[in-house]
Each structure stands twice: as structure tokens, then as C-alpha cells.
Amino acid sequence: MKEQENSDADLSEQTSAEDIKLKIQQNPAEPKHERKHKTKPTAQPQKTAEHSSIEDIKTKLHKNPAEHKREQKTKQTHPAQETAEPSSFEDIKKKLQQNIAEPKREQKIPITGGDYIGTGVPGIDELFTLGIPKGSSVLVVGGPGSGKTIFCLQTLYQAAKAGEKVFYITLEESPDRLKSHMKDFGMHDIEELERKGKFLIKKFSPIDITRQIDAMLEQAKGELLIDLKPLLIPNSFEPDRVAVDSLSAIAAALFGKEESYRLYIEQLFTLLHETTATSFLISETPDPTQKLSVSGAEEFLADGVLIFYNVRHGNVRESAFEVLKMRGSGFKKKIVALQINAEDGIIVYPEQEVFTSI
């Protein structure tokens, strides 16, 4: 009985969300405008428009601008609190299930067409002020299973969909296997993009590259200018975006020839800077908090560094993402949550801090 009294007392002080629900329970078919009206606080019903506007002015005059901004931001952060008019709790649960299964984010930075490009990967572009400067060479660092390959496939796929020509160089997995991965992550029309000449995937053997590097180094006899272009990019194809998967595979093939690898990497970055293509070079490293690349030079030669973490704590692993460096563009310096969703691939949550020690 006492609880019932309390509950009644609570009802007289309903918040707008409660009002919405109460109203819906009473009459789900009630017109929208009426519902909105009743969500306003009812404590001062006699307030005139003039009176409230004077109050508004007074409030605004006394309000710190930063506070005002903060308030506006809060409103943006919780749009559903302000505008949601769910017809029932069943609808709310249905929407929640959809939102959790298929999180969608607005693409704020254009994927292509400007001096700065977007990756098209949900959440990542929100970490940049303007985007990735076109033509940058970006090192994509992470341990096994952290999402490096999916990220590169996803950004190249989105770019191809937006009209760019893209080239995926694989030194490990076969093109068929990569295409199969792409389909698993919702990139079903990859073959169509291939047919249109927008997406090219080519496998190179690291051993063949090693042999060619050795031969060229022998020919050059100490000269540093080696034309690497024929090794990687076909003359007939001028890509806007390139991914190399991975530098670690080349390093493994050149095991014991560290100097050759270093020269190759220097030449590769020189070549990539000369082209207008934006490149993503994968560096696989067991622990990105300790080491970012094989030689330790890659992260200095690259214009940008993106890190994919896959941290174990207890019996689980959690993924996280960080933009460590991006020459010519502002970015948020923080480690944020990342999820790999079976249907959508990589999703980064730019506002979500990570509750694990990295």
C-alpha cells in the first residue's frame, strides 16, 4: 500500500519520458502534437508566452556560454530522449535490437573527391577533423585478429563504391579467399566492382619480390634509386587507393637481409609519395604497444599511423582503435572502442572509451 502511494506521488512528477509512456499506455492512437504538448512540465500551466520568453532571456543572460553549449551538446547526445515517441515498449525493444545488431553512422567526411578523404569505415572518420590528406601513406598496425585486413578491404571497397579505382596487393591470402571474407562482412558486390574495373586484387609471392629486390640491388650496386613500380602496380592501372597486405610478409621473406628490407621500404614509401594514390600498408606486430613495425622505420616514413588493438584481459579480448599520427590533419588523440560485426565489418565508436588497460 505504501509503495502504491509512493508510486502515485512519483506519477505526479513525471519526467517527459515517463509522460510519453504514460500517454501511450492511455491512448496509443493520440495525435502527435497533443502528445508533445503533454510532455511539457505541468507545474506552471498559466505561464504566458511573453512571460516565458522574458524568463528565457534572463536565463540566457545569466548562462555561461560554455554551459549553454554543453547543454546543446547534451541535447544532441540524447536525441531519442527529446524526440522519441515509441508506440510501445515492444517497439523500443525492437528498435534496440536493430540498433545493436546493425549500428549505422552518418558519413560526415566524403569518401572521395576532395583534398581529404574518408575511410568510409563507420566511426573512424569522426576521429579526424578534416579526413586523411589525399595521397598519404598510412601504416595500419595491429596484432593477429585485430581487424587490419578487414579495415583495408572495407575502406578500399567503400572507395570503389564511391567511384575510385582501388588496388589490393596481397602477399599472404589468395584473392578468392579475400573476396570470400568481404562477402562475409556484407561486401557482396565485390565481383561487380572488379568487372567494372574499380577493384583489383592481386597476389604477389613474397619470395618473388625478394628475388627481384636482390637482383635490383645487385644491378644498382649501392645506388638507392630503384624503380619499384613494376614490382607492384601494373602500368595499365592507375589506382586512387592502394593497400599492401603486408609489409610483415615481405620482411619475413627477407629474413636475415635486414638491409635489403630497409632499402625496399624506403623506396616503397618514396614511390608511394610520388603517386597520387592514398596507400594503406599493413604492419603486423604481436604487441602494438611495444613495437609498430619490423624495422622501426616504417612509422616514421609513413604520413599516418592507425593502430588496431586486440587486448586480452581475463578470458576475453576487447578491440580498440587509435589514430597515432596523421600528417596534415587534426585528429582525436584517444583510444576508442572497436567492434568487428559479422554483417558490417569494423565499427569504431569514437566517443566510447575503453575499459581495459592498454
Next chain:
Amino acid sequence: MSLANQIAENGTMIIISDESTYKATLKDTLKIATQDLCCYVTFNKTCSSLGDFFKKNGVPLKNVKFIDAITRTIKDVESTQDCTYISSPESLTELAIVLKKHLEFPFKYLIFDSVTDLITYADVNNVKKFIKSISYQCGEAKCKLILIAVENSDNKAMIRTLGTFVDATITYQKNQ
């Protein structure tokens, strides 16, 4: 003061029980919360066994949405409209992402059953960071955060620390 009044008066709170009063705490707290939309996060029992327990004790669940951090540690299960499953109680980031989505909807109560179970799984410092963050988000979303804690001699200090992150520390008494 009754439990209902204490819950009504505070935005974020920790309700302390002991092993003998734990089940009564859950039942009485949810009875109050289920008068409105309530999101119930379990780190202790599976959503299905909790559902049985509440039904047996006459607690209506029509306004309750569960988030279950236990079941997927035992078996692979797909989320439903009534329950979202997360990988493990240790997956605090995954839970935070799911909770953020829930707080975009007009839930009036968010219940953690129990914060002391959470501490047994996840790193204490991460739990503190997590609770602080969720508490802030609940405040922004005008959702009441209720942390259930089962006190024993080992976790008293930790519960006291968590008490500093919330508006009120309530000690549960039967027939409050």
C-alpha cells in the same frame, strides 16, 4: 524511510544487502522499478533463471529489458527483444556500447545485479572507471542508476569507494 522513497529521492544509488537479504533486495527493488521502464543488467544469474525467480515472486516483467553478461559464458545464444546478451562480465567496453544504446531510449531505471559480482570478474580500476562513466551517462539521460551490492568482509572497502560515485548509499532492510 521506505526503499521506494529512497529510490525516488536519488538519481544514482548503491543498495547494500548481505547474503541473507540479497534475493529480497532484488525482488523489492525490481518491484519498484518495474512500475516504469527498467533495464536490468545481470552479472550473477542468467536472464532465464532470473525471469523464473521474479515470476515466482510476483514481480511483473512486462516493463523490463534484460542485459545478460552470464549466459554467453556458458553457451552461444542470440540476443532477443527481451534480452541482449554480451560476451562476458569482463567485457566492460562491449557492455558500455550496449548500455549507451539503451540510454537513448526512455528507461527510467538501470539496475546492476550485482556490482560486487562485477568486481569478481573485472579489474577493480576498470570497474570504477566504468561505474563513473555509466553514472554520468545515467544522469544525462535522466535514468536512475541502482547498483545492488552484496557486502561481505572482503569487499566493504570497495563498496565504500563505489558509494562515493553515487548520490546515496542505501542499506537494505527487510520490510522497509
